[in-house]
Amino acid sequence: MFSKILIANRGEIACRIIKTAKKMGVLTVAVYSDADKDALHVHMADEAVYIGPSPSRESYLLGDKVIAAAKQTGAQAIHPGYGFLSENAGFCRNCAAENITFIGPPVAAIEAMGSKSAAKNIMEKADVPLVPGYHGDDQSRDIIKKAADDMGYPVLLKATAGGGGKGMRQVWSEAEFDEGLAAAKREAMSSFGDDTMLVEKYLTQPRHVEIQVFCDNHENAVYLFERDCSVQRRHQKVIEEAPAFSMSEELRAQMGESAIKSAQAIGYQGAGTVEFLLDIDGSFYFMEMNTRLQVEHPVTEMISGQDLVEWQLRVAAGELLPKTQEQLVLNGHAFEARIYAEDANNDFLPATGKLSLLKTPIESEHVRIDTGVRQGDDVSVYYDPMIAKLIVWDENREKALQRLAKALSEYRINGVTTNIDFLYNLATSAPFKAADIDTGFIEKNHDLIFHNDEKPLVNELPIAALFLVLSKESKAKQQAQQSNDPHSPWYNANAWRLNEANLHTLVLAHNDTEHTVTVEQKRQGNDAYYSININGEKFDCQGEILTTPHNDDTIVATVNGHRSQTTFNHFENNISLYRTNGVFNFTHILPDCGQHNEDDNHGGLIAPMNGTMVSVLVKSGEQVSKDQPLLIMEAMKMEHTIKAPSNGTIDEIFFQVGDMVDGGAELLAFTEQESSSEESE
Structure with a gap:
């Protein structure tokens, strides 16, 4: 060793x-x-x-x-x-x-699988099933397009040199082909330095099932079962699980044997993953082989009881595989959720910033957290925005999924936008619970997964407002106790006012919608309560703030006679509300504090994140139409297209290709086309 x-x-x-x-x-x-x-x-x-x-x-x-x-x-x-x-x-x-x-594997194996097109040629000779497609040397636009036209749309364009969703585009019609090919090539060159492409028939309802293989240099090979990685956004995995739901022993053996055949065809050594597309009829097709440890390897470790990194070190040192195929036992079910700094409600744009608060679930035999960051660390624009991988295990899928939802609800992160509420909604959705999944799961279930928009109006918003008022009163009491005149009325948040009600007006934003809330303190006998008005609907509330062992703020609130206990985290003007039905994030809009207002843009378009300008598609003075692509930025190895918000004219462009752009910077000056009188009627 x-x-x-x-x-x-x-x-x-x-x-x-x-x-x-x-x-x-x-x-x-x-x-x-x-x-x-x-x-x-x-x-x-x-x-x-x-x-x-x-x-x-x-x-x-x-x-x-x-x-x-x-x-x-x-x-x-x-x-x-x-x-x-x-x-x-x-x-x-x-x-x-x-x-x-x-x-890792030998040079020859990396080279063989490093090109997706060459890999498919090898697999074809090894009698491993392949998706219909073109993976030839002729990379002319016309040849690739003819292959796409011949096999029929939709097709999938893929960079042969990489993975992780980079350099990949779905093309749904012939009209989209040229734009899709250009974008895929550009992203591939940026990520891998190689824009060679292949094109495949796009299966509309497949599952992404991969097999973990391991080979030593003594001609031994095993497969450590499968992982279902079907739930993806932008061709990047979101939640993985092992084993795959409803996988028969016969199909598992067939796919495992094909995976080993794939590895042996290239003289493989070490850890590798053979990815297949599993069609609804049970047919499976080789997609690619990743000649490395996968991000999602922990779910395999949880169901097999093996440390795959230890296996890697032992095999690289020349030792035999620690287990034979017969000695490997599949036990229970595991999920992995990838926690990212990204805005799921804004097309999963990467987010940057300081992790001002980072509290995690307690780790145990059922809950594991793989992370590379701590509270106070920065999420940088330079690298992948992953914060952590949350891995859970239990004896069956239903129990493991319950653990996943519970663990997600226990996360506390402030300072950057995260995808935790998105993951929670996904994990608790009825289709996911029923394992009704394929690679189009997120798109097909969009409304179920992004369903929190209206709930705060009914349930969470009154409690959030009550929390802010109680917090203000608590701070006033603390200031009074620390002052030279603790009985001064200036420290009393509820002091008597001449001819005025004791009224607070708050503005709380949730999912880009601002809500004006009024809170009035009233008395009924010796009891004080708060009358909260939201859009004409009144809520009678009482409550108190408690301190928990985790130092979160917990409010015990009674709203219209219904008592509940809710955990909060309050950092600067951001409030996170942790409820049994998910995480709700609010921003307390303070008066005269320079909050961003779209009306202040004066016709400009704003960069949604830090990044690099990779393409300028228009020029000054050009007339453009609504949703026309104008600029393309790259952040964290992913491209983001800036489109025209309406018909109009490009007045001035402030960045060139290659420029670094700060999030919030004005990208270009834009004049909206005035509607004609006929259009406005």
């Missing part, structure tokens, strides 16, 4: 590898960029080496610097994690040249 390894990665996967290495008594070396100088993986490792500026192309993607760090520290092996250099055959070859073990 190695005495020291270097981890050529960052974030949660680097931390995950360090944990297993420490358990095995193996020393670890981290590498870091400017943005990661205080990152969790740097603090967890035994040593850390600086490798360059924040952009990954100037640090984590520079294989020579990583190898130099390994030589400098005496590391005998390099674990690449996933992403970055994990599937870079040249890096693997250079490691071997320096007598450093690459903890």
Whole structure:
């Protein structure tokens, strides 16, 4: 076994590898960029080496610097994690040249699977079933389009050099082909430096089922069951589970044997994942093989009881596989939810900022959290915005899903927008509970998953308003107690007012909708209560704020005779309300505090996030129509198209291709076309 390894990665996967290495008594070396100088993986490792500026192309993607760090520290092996250099055959070859073990497959296997088109040719010869498509060398637009036309739309354009949804576009009609091909090629070149494409027939209701395989260099191979990764947005996985629901033993064996056949066809060693599309009739088709550890590997660990990182280290050191196929036992059911800093209500735009609050569920044999961040850390524009992977296990799918919902409801995150409420809605939706899933699940169930818009008006908004008023009164009492004149009426939030009611007016925003709420304190005998008016509907409320062991604010509130207990977190002017039916986020709009108003844009279009300008599709003076693509920005390796809000004219463009853009910056000046009198009637 190695005495020291270097981890050529960052974030949660680097931390995950360090944990297993420490358990095995193996020393670890981290590498870091400017943005990661205080990152969790740097603090967890035994040593850390600086490798360059924040952009990954100037640090984590520079294989020579990583190898130099390994030589400098005496590391005998390099674990690449996933992403970055994990599937870079040249890096693997250079490691071997320096007598450093690459903890992964051999160069030939990476090269064979590194091109999706070449991989399909190999699988075709190995008699592994394939989706109909074109994966040839001729990359001319006309050849690719003819293949798409011949097989019929919809089709899927995919970059042959990568994965993770990068360089991939669904094309639903011939009219969309050119725009889809250009976008896929541009994104592929940005992410992988290679814009070679393949095109496949797009199956409309498939499940994405993948098989975890492991091979040693003694000609042993096993599969560690399957994972269902069908629930995706932008071709990126959201919630994964293992095993796949309603998978028969016969089908599991067939897919497992095909996966092993795929691995053996390329002389594979180490951990690999063979991804299949499973059609509704039980047919399955090879999609690709990932020659690395997958993000979702923890669900396999939970149902198999095996540490896959430990397996990787042992196999790379020349040992036999720890288990035979017969010794592997599938036990229970597991889910993984990927918690991201992103705005699910705004097309999943990545979010950046400081994690001013980060409280997690308590870990146990049923709940596991893989993360690379702590409270106070920044979510940077330079890397994937993942905050954590939440993994749960129980004896069956129903119980595991209940644990997932409970654990999601226990998260407390402030400072950045997250997808937690989206994940909760998804996990508790009736179709997901029934396992009625395929790769189009989110689109088909959009209204069920994004269903919180009206609920705060009825249930949560009165309690949120009551919480703010009670908080204000509590702070006034604290200020009075700390002052030289604790009985001064100036510290009394409920002091007597000449000819005025004791009235508070609040503005609370939820999901981009502002609600004006009035709260009036009243008395009935010796009891005080609050009359809350929201859009003409009145609520009689009483309540008190308690402190919980987790230091969250908890309000015990009675609203129109109904008593409930609700946990809050209040940071600056943001309020998170944690209820049994989900997480509700409010913003307290303060008067005269410079809140953003669309009317202040003066016809400008605003950058929705930090990023890089990759394409300018219009020029100054050009007439444009509503929803016409104007600009394309890239953030965290994903493209985002800025479209015209209405018919109008481009007055001025403020950024060029290659410019870094701050979120909130004005991108261009735009004059809306005035409606004619006929149109306005």
